[in-house]
Amino acid sequence: MRKRIVILFCATQLCFFIKAKAGIGPDYALQVHPAIQALTMVMIHDVVNPPAAARYYAYCSMAAYNIVAAHNTGVQPLASFVKSYKDAPIPTSVLYDYRIAAVYSIMEAGRQLLPSGYMLQDDEEKYVDILKKAGIKDTVIRASMKVAENAVQKIVTYAKGDHYNKLSTFLHYTPKKGDSSWYPTPPAYMEAVEPHWNTIRPFIIDSASEYVPERPVAFSKDTASDFFKLATEVYQITGKLTEEQANIANFWDCNPFAITTSGHMMIGFKKISPGGHWMNITGIAAKKAKLGFDNTILLHAATGITLMDAFISCWDEKYRSNRIRPETFIIRYIDAKWRPLLQTPPFPENTSGHSVISAAAAEVLTYFLGDNFTYTDDSEEMFEIPARKFTSFRKASAEAAISRLFGGIHFSDSIENGQKEGKQVAGKVIAALVAAGIKPLVK
Numbered sequence: 001m002r003k004r005i006v007i008l009f010c011a012t013q014l015c016f017f018i019k020a021k022a023g024i025g026p027d028y029a030l031q032v033h034p035a036i037q038a039l040t041m042v043m044i045h046d047v048v049n050p051p052a053a054a055r056y057y058a059y060c061s062m063a064a065y066n067i068v069a070a071h072n073t074g075v076q077p078l079a080s081f082v083k084s085y086k087d088a089p090i091p092t093s094v095l096y097d098y099r100i101a102a103v104y105s106i107m108e109a110g111r112q113l114l115p116s117g118y119m120l121q122d123d124e125e126k127y128v129d130i131l132k133k134a135g136i137k138d139t140v141i142r143a144s145m146k147v148a149e150n151a152v153q154k155i156v157t158y159a160k161g162d163h164y165n166k167l168s169t170f171l172h173y174t175p176k177k178g179d180s181s182w183y184p185t186p187p188a189y190m191e192a193v194e195p196h197w198n199t200i201r202p203f204i205i206d207s208a209s210e211y212v213p214e215r216p217v218a219f220s221k222d223t224a225s226d227f228f229k230l231a232t233e234v235y236q237i238t239g240k241l242t243e244e245q246a247n248i249a250n251f252w253d254c255n256p257f258a259i260t261t262s263g264h265m266m267i268g269f270k271k272i273s274p275g276g277h278w279m280n281i282t283g284i285a286a287k288k289a290k291l292g293f294d295n296t297i298l299l300h301a302a303t304g305i306t307l308m309d310a311f312i313s314c315w316d317e318k319y320r321s322n323r324i325r326p327e328t329f330i331i332r333y334i335d336a337k338w339r340p341l342l343q344t345p346p347f348p349e350n351t352s353g354h355s356v357i358s359a360a361a362a363e364v365l366t367y368f369l370g371d372n373f374t375y376t377d378d379s380e381e382m383f384e385i386p387a388r389k390f391t392s393f394r395k396a397s398a399e400a401a402i403s404r405l406f407g408g409i410h411f412s413d414s415i416e417n418g419q420k421e422g423k424q425v426a427g428k429v430i431a432a433l434v435a436a437g438i439k440p441l442v443k
Helices: 033-046 050-071 098-113 117-133 138-159 164-169 226-239 243-251 274-288 293-321 326-333 353-369 393-406 412-435
Strands: 004-009 257-262 265-270 375-377 388-390
Touching (some): 033 098, 050 138, 098 117, 274 375, 353 412, 393 412
Antiparallel strands (some): 257 265
8 A cells, every 4th residue: 555645844934034023124034044044935835855955055155145246346246266266247336235136036046947946936025125114215226126137147158158957967866776875764765865966066176086085895794794893783772872972863864855654654854954053053153153245145155155065075974885774784784673762864965964064064164253162052953852052163063974874864974074064064165265364253
């Protein structure tokens, strides 16, 4: 009998520009975070996979960055650190407000790029209504929208050259034969996610294979082998998790589409992606640091670009090593009844994606805001997971990495090598920022 699929979307609303209370002021109308959140909600709706989500965050943030750079000569042009990008003049007008244009461009880029981008039209209309209630003249609003549309057109044209539209032309991915190779995992046995992501054009790193991690521990079924010890570590830790370890695993789960079964039903839960989590952290940090509008846009663009390159590097290694997941190995050779705390994502194990991208994002955020930056991360509250407090981005990154061991979905060497890989990608990004004259935002 076929199982019926029920999809649950945990968030309470799609439109993030709805304000119930009266007296909306210009300050709220010029906030960046609600526009990023609007993108996130549509991506959750579309179940956008982690690498693709990073791509959308990057391009949408870059559109806004271009507008800020056109207005503020102190902001370095995008082409000064994104090697493949060629700057094109953005027509300006004394009638427009570049901040309105930048916020609007984030949503407009999402509207044009995302599969269900049409849903953002409602957010755009709500945003225009907010601007009017804040007393912004209609002529300024319309002029700002025109500038935004022009900036988005340039970014969309640039995005079309990254080979994303060619992914569907590749042969369907077939899992490799052999005991050591990745194989789809229960309960849905979903097909591999983005096996050809290494063909996507990076922003700053030279190529997908620039930072090939050290080789993972060799596969072995021998109970005395190092690999068997790695699997045993996962099995034993998940069998005696503390409440705090379980909380850490669930907080950093970030699985865009987890499935559980109930009788003849398969219930799907939509959640934020790893990149979405770090973009939300970026917004939290920008607010906590009291960054101005221009620097807030800079921080989001830098984080989005970093996430994109980190995913390209990570996914290149995933399908190079094509390593078996702990769930598959443990069920086959240790305990047939064992299940991980978190649902195993549908792609090879090495390196740990969250470890790579979290380390990369944390290093770039640390470059801009410093190493002792305390903040409260409420990214998962919409999914009824309590907020967590961190005293640095690096500590948050380390927690995100170890969460994969607690969750039972990664081996420890994959986590450690993933952190190193992410830091290497971030190092390249930071070097490009420094070379372009982009300095830390907090002294």
